[in-house]
Amino acid sequence: MKKNLTIQDIAEAAGVAKSTVSRYLNNGAVKESTKKRIKEIIEEVNYEPNAFARLKAKKSNIIGVVAPCLDSTVTSMVLMSLDETLKKAGYTSLILNTNHDIEEELKDIERLGNMNVDGIIVNATKICNRHFEIANQLDIPVVFLAQHFENQISIINEDYLAGYKAGEVAGNLNNKDVLCVSVDPDDVAIGVERLNGILAGCKDFGVDHVEVVRSDFGNIKSYRVIDEVLSKKKPDLILCSTTRQLLAAYKCIRDHGYKIPDDISVIAFGGYDVVDLLEPLPTTIQFNPKELGQVAATTILDVIDDKEVVQLQCIPFVFLEGASVKRRES
Amino acid sequence: MKKNLTIQDIAEAAGVAKSTVSRYLNNGAVKESTKKRIKEIIEEVNYEPNAFARLKAKKSNIIGVVAPCLDSTVTSMVLMSLDETLKKAGYTSLILNTNHDIEEELKDIERLGNMNVDGIIVNATKICNRHFEIANQLDIPVVFLAQHFENQISIINEDYLAGYKAGEVAGNLNNKDVLCVSVDPDDVAIGVERLNGILAGCKDFGVDHVEVVRSDFGNIKSYRVIDEVLSKKKPDLILCSTTRQLLAAYKCIRDHGYKIPDDISVIAFGGYDVVDLLEPLPTTIQFNPKELGQVAATTILDVIDDKEVVQLQCIPFVFLEGASVKRRES
Known part of the structure; x- marks a missing residue:
């Protein structure tokens, strides 16, 4: 015997929800005992799910x-x-x-x-x-x-434009020696576009010297690369490409005994939910x-x-x- | 004609990878033109995928x-x-x-x-x-x-025990008027277990008065509920159930012109990646x-x-x- 059985029919015969039968047919997770019951009903009537019907793109939402x-x-x-x-x-x-x-x-x-x-x-x-x-x-x-x-x-x-703005602010306020903490250039948005904007803005607005160091998105490496620079010299301004670099910069500047912004200025991309917690309030460039x-x-x-x-x-x-x-x- | 065609056979005939055929059979995303090609090959040989074979639990990892x-x-x-x-x-x-x-x-x-x-x-x-x-x-x-x-x-x-520890510390240090910022009691772990531990610890170690206020996991509401209390009185200690409540408490205490810990002590559950940023370093109870x-x-x-x-x-x-x-x- 072969007949056109619907999922509804199977569900009723097995005493389970339609969604359970559907899950069974689509290889989803169904309890072993329920599975056995559905399988028996299907075998009894020799139900053959229409492969193409099932394969038809169905919106999953x-x-x-x-x-x-x-x-x-x-x-x-x-x-x-x-x-x-x-x-x-x-x-x-x-x-x-x-x-x-x-x-x-x-x-x-x-x-x-x-x-x-x-x-x-x-x-x-x-x-x-x-x-x-x-x-x-x-x-x-x-x-x-x-x-x-x-x-x-x-x-x-808008990474390039945002970077350019940071360079403009640094130059306009006469912060001429800038340390820029960037990320790996494989990250084109932040490590290339944003950085290129920064370099162009710095150049156009008279920043003499930009030292670029590469970090990652974590606090620890960022602290280390900033610490390495601060152990050798004191830049006018540190430009951080991410929120965690900002946190690392604040901590590292403090640990070196410098004051923000009297000794070292800070501009950061990001900040979002942490800016409120930092003293002094960081100057930031934020996306949305x-x-x-x-x-x-x-x-x-x-x-x-x-x-x-x-x-x-x-x-x-x-x-x-x-x-x-x-x-x-x- | 009906023959036992394998997925490999179909893949070769269609000039696509086995994984593409498998994706097609399992209703995954396949390019329209590829889909058409596979469909034609399947129809030509009247391939019927064995529903039960396909339904057999296969580990997805x-x-x-x-x-x-x-x-x-x-x-x-x-x-x-x-x-x-x-x-x-x-x-x-x-x-x-x-x-x-x-x-x-x-x-x-x-x-x-x-x-x-x-x-x-x-x-x-x-x-x-x-x-x-x-x-x-x-x-x-x-x-x-x-x-x-x-x-x-x-x-x-271990929420109850952790809560108890907080109450013990408060009592041992003679902080007798405690404001406890909790969360909704629907959250049994934090809003019931942790709170019950706090109340028991406070009671056992001689804390006279515990005022419990309910907040959520966000900064904003937490600031508001703490602000409401601080506008009326100055507790000895604020006990925060989450990291964001800790951040809100630090900010609110500062905004009210009080000093931590001279005016108000703070103990918090959590902290994790932010404790390092706060001055003074918060006393915390952390899980892992x-x-x-x-x-x-x-x-x-x-x-x-x-x-x-x-x-x-x-x-x-x-x-x-x-x-x-x-x-x-x-």
Whole structure:
């Protein structure tokens, strides 16, 4: 006997919810005893799930999100706002952490591609050709965050302009000897774009000397690289590319017995939820991680809904004057 | 014609990778043109994927993780260490954020149950019967973190004992008028267990008066509730249940013109990555979020591997003396 049995019929016969039968058919987790019951009913009527019917793209209302880490303030803010925006639209985000590992990042995009998600948002660590290859193999939209991927939908911060502004402020206040703490140049947004903006701004506004040191996103290495420089000399100003570098700079300047801003000025990118806690209030350049998350979420939903989207969107920065920068006499 | 075609055969005929065919068969994301090609080949030979073969539980090496938020220091540390431990064992974690919403938490467990994950770790916000019902419907292991679920595998912090220690320190140093900032009692671990420990410790060590105010996990509300109390009176000691409450207390005490610890002592649970930044160094009681994450990961892997696991594991606390508590004269 072979008949057209619906999932509803099976559910009723087995005395379980339709969702349980569906889970069973889709290889989801079902209790062993329930599984056995459903299997018996299916075998009894020789039910053959129509493979193609099942294979037909079904909206899952799930968006995969590839994140570089889960323990940075900025990433956390982006993820929370992204998730909130998706939830409001009836979607759920499924988050994978790459821990800044590019191989993991590529694998995670593939993993999500295997998972029947409706789209993927990649908060990218670096730019690499394999991103495109993988993204192009998928039939679901992929939106890139924080790094500019040519010919792909990208949402980025205005890193160059923000960097330029920092250089302008340093030069205008006559802080002529600048220590710039950057990150690895593999991170094009922060380690290249932001840095290039800083160097151009410093040059255009008369900063004599910029020493660039590379750190990472953690407190510990940042403290070490700043400490190495302060052990040799006292710059006019330290320019920090991230919030943790700011924290490390404040601590290291204090540990060397210097005062902010009397001895050393500080300008930092970021700050967000910690600026309030620091004395003196740091002068910061901030993007809007909440907006970045929101724009990412609405963009991928627009692509899914076949609406037109702009290929490159930029989140503007704001300059927030604190009390950590002092004008130097010439 | 009907023949036993393998996925390998289809892949070769379509000129694509086996993984692409597998993705196609499992309703994953495949480019439209590739999809068409595979479909034609399958139809040509009338290939019928054996539903039961495909339904057979196949290890995905993916662990679902339900998190209460992504922007708390503790949760971030737990998630990062959990993810790291799983990655070392060849697993990936798939993270869902509930934003402290119990309905989302329950839905997320179900969602993960539908996704062919090998197990689920729930960093639970609250305890509720429906957790068991849902967990018991699944045939994959579920491990609960941070809240004690009876008859389920749970890993918790020693909240009562840690609370008791705080009360002991307050009483021993003669801080007799204590303001305790707690959280909602729905959060049994912090809002009930930890608080009960505090109250018992205070009572046993001679603290005369404990005023309990309820806040949440954010800076803003915590500042407001502390501000309300400080506008009326000056307690000897403020006891904060979370890191953000600690930050709010430091700021609020300063804003009211009081000195720590001369005017008001502070003891806090947490602190972790911010204690170094605060002046004076706060006296804290810390658990070990890294260990919590590690234990959660190894526990679920042990259950998956049919190894014996203890049903309730407790992560001990440490008391870290800072400079934020002062002995009061009687």
